Amino acid sequence: MSTKKFDFEAMSFDDLWSLHEEISQILAVRITAEKRELERRLAVLNRSRGPIGGADGESAQSYNSSGKAPRKYPRVLPKYRNPQTSETWSGRGKQPRWLVAAIKTGRRIEEFAINGVGASEGRRQRA
Numbered sequence: 001m002s003t004k005k006f007d008f009e010a011m012s013f014d015d016l017w018s019l020h021e022e023i024s025q026i027l028a029v030r031i032t033a034e035k036r037e038l039e040r041r042l043a044v045l046n047r048s049r050g051p052i053g054g055a056d057g058e059s060a061q062s063y064n065s066s067g068k069a070p071r072k073y074p075r076v077l078p079k080y081r082n083p084q085t086s087e088t089w090s091g092r093g094k095q096p097r098w099l100v101a102a103i104k105t106g107r108r109i110e111e112f113a114i115n116g117v118g119a120s121e122g123r124r125q126r127a
Contacts, residue, residue, distance in 0.1 A: 078090050
């Protein structure tokens with residue numbers, strides 16, 4: 001590799017622009033070569049991972065149409081609905097903002113229950 005020292009301040013605009021184009025071409029070639037090498041290494045890793053992971057059944061996992069793994073638990077149906085929008089909440093996890101705001105204004109959670117089954121009523125039915 002040459003060890004030329006460039007005085008960029010002294011170079012003309014045309015010289016700087018041609019240097020820029022030359023550097024851009026070299027970088028494009030090197031980036032493409034690096035990308036090819038990384039893709040090749042990834043393909044090798046994926047090939048070597050297949051039989052090893054397949055022994056315990058983890059890599060044999062099926063995927064749905066969106067490319068995600070299936071749920072490990074059944075889907076939970078919504079129990080509460082925001083009457084102003086189509087937002088729903090299953091009753092699990094953190095309460096949504098719309099429900100927290102409504103409760104702060106004095107409304108009760110049972111008012112938002114879908115099909116009239118509120119939090120306390122649902123517990124009584126299961127017990």
